[in-house]
Amino acid sequence: MANTVTLSDAQVERLREALAAADYRIDATLAAIGEAGQADLARNHTVAAERALAGRDDPLATLIRLFILQLPQPAAAVQRTLPARDLLAAGLLTPAASPTGGPALAAAVDLRPYGGDDGVNGWLVSDHQATLNTARGRPRPDHVLGCSPASVTLAQLTPRTPVGSALDLGTGCGIQALHLARHCARLTATDLNPRALELARLSLALSGVTADLRPGSLYEPVAGESFDLIVTNPPFVIAPPRADADRLVYREGAEAADGLMRRVVAESGRHLADGGHLVVLGNWAHVRGEPWEERVAGWLPPGADAIAVQREVLDAPEYAEVWLADAGLQGTPDYRAELDRWLAYFDALGLERVGLGWLVLRQSRRADPSVTALDWPYPVTQPVAADLIATLDAVDAARLPDAALAAARWRLAADAYQETTSEPGAADPLNVRLRRRVGLQRWTDVDAALGGVLGACDGELPLGALVAAVASLTGDDPAALAARLLPQLRRLVAESWLVRVV
């Protein structure tokens, strides 16, 4: 494929019209592939999808086979469906050998419909998925990632409140930019890889989104500028060093260990407006003798409140194996030597395991910032963004002096529900647990007094009055009960179970 994907505005419009005319949209595409086909594709196999499309030569089937399944299609079918001459000239289509004979065309890129509950409804242009069974060869160093599970997770971690300005750092195919464009007035997207910017430009143009696209590394392209929201799914893979020309730029940085993650987080402080957020997902090293929480907290810019959520921890060999497979090395003669090289590098770093997780920080400019680090391998309800933001919103309330905490009125989170465990036939429960339905799906065990206070938190009476009322029912000394419950209630405020009513 040519390095520059140049389509004029008119050519983009012709392509968009052709895609729309074929109903190459999410619903129709998923329906055509079928559930088994989708699941098979998620396992990197095209066979079930090919079978679902068997016998069809309509435009939608042609587009799915061409762009998603990476299968060359008869030239006549492609010409009926797309402005093929434009796409051949731009290097987006190439002549190919047809398995059935006759002239055929192959797609040099993946182009697929993309959308979300937030109203995003467009197309993404990226490189073909290198792990698919139809892939031709390993990913090139300037491979442009498509919609990956990490991309989707980042989209769900990102708060969608309207903002003035947003930065999509390392935009790749432009997926985060499509979402950000829905709720920000000024959108900037950057990438170190010029090819990523070319493909992002096409994704955005096809999807009717405007952004300021800038080449360059990390925050260099936005020197001196600040944003209300920065989102990034950076190249976070911890891998042995490679020459710049050989590095898989979509996943590996030039810094040692998790140094690129550290820079993304630490340098965000200079580019966040007051109250602005950085949302990032990635990996951190578990290095001998250093708790992961301390390592990640050490990256935070001064004054920032943060919540870090560790979702998974892999030991060093498992981590290396995952990423060697991602690069298409599994089953190749190079595999064993590469694995040795990765593990020797990890040994030299003192790296024993790798954490995978999320970090959301707010530039609060607080003298004594709040940092929450959670090991949270449990199921969550996506999108989880609102829950993480609620934790940052709760910092001031959770620091109120006892008297102010007791004088304030609070409402229990609307999604909280109670679960009891009892011996069969017993009148009294063995355990009472409150659970949340949304976000992190937190839970907390409560005794009768705490449960009574929380159940009464409907925003009407001050907390202190509720504690006193419960004390009169249980026969507890009110002051003693308040002294026992207030620290627990403070923790529940910090975890956003209780929201202050003003």
Ligand SMILES: C[S@@+](CC[C@H](N)C(=O)[O-])C[C@H]1O[C@@H](n2cnc3c(N)ncnc32)[C@H](O)[C@@H]1O
């Ligand atoms: C994992 S991909 C994420 C792409 C997309 N934002 C997403 O959410 O799927 C990382 C992107 O960061 C880009 N990148 C790599 N190193 C970078 C750097 N130093 N500065 C800016 N972007 C970089 C890569 O080219 C790639 O497009």
